[in-house]
Amino acid sequence: NAGVTQTPKFRILKIGQSMTLQCAQDMNHNYMYWYRQDPGMGLKLIYYSVGAGITDKGEVPNGYNVSRSTTEDFPLRLELAAPSQTSVYFCASSRDLTSGKSKAGELFFGEGSRLTVL
């Protein structure tokens, strides 16, 4: 079972470059999320989506863009990379959070993508 797959696992960018972090899930989850985790810090939500064609900003959306054209894929785009975007990025997916089912609220995380901007 693949679960949530993120690529690439590691990437080094120069200031001003752009790139896309890929995220795919095979659990038919409607909800998907992008978080960033700075060293020694907690998670900050960048963007999330509750279904194909629907995206919303999280806590720290500036400098990022997302799209959700299919249920499976939720890519995160970094435009004009800056050193402040050096972080570990996690994609996650879940069922409807308030579905009332036993698995409601369980997020499934990918292994993370470590990005360094120099």
Next chain:
Amino acid sequence: GNSVTQMEGPVTLSEEAFLTINCTYTATGYPSLFWYVQYPGEGLQLLLKATKADDKGSNKGFEATYRKETTSFHLEKGSVQVSDSAVYFCALIPSGSARQLTFGSGTQLTVLP
């Protein structure tokens, strides 16, 4: 708004010691409460959950009880192992319609042999 406050880390214990990681929350109504664990180099994974007051979630020897009167969901384990070394996150989903979890800041636990 909704928030989760965890005890500051890092926490360092010897193997077989008793563990408590405090978590308190602010939310209206009856949120669902969660503990997630992040092992080194990995993403987070659900450890346990509780969806109503006085519920006890348990998994892998860890327990947490949903205390509405003290708005708390403290994580406990009677005898920690080196393999429990990880970062632990408390989280909540507010009651009613919700689109995202609210996470605490995480508590780093190191267990020494």
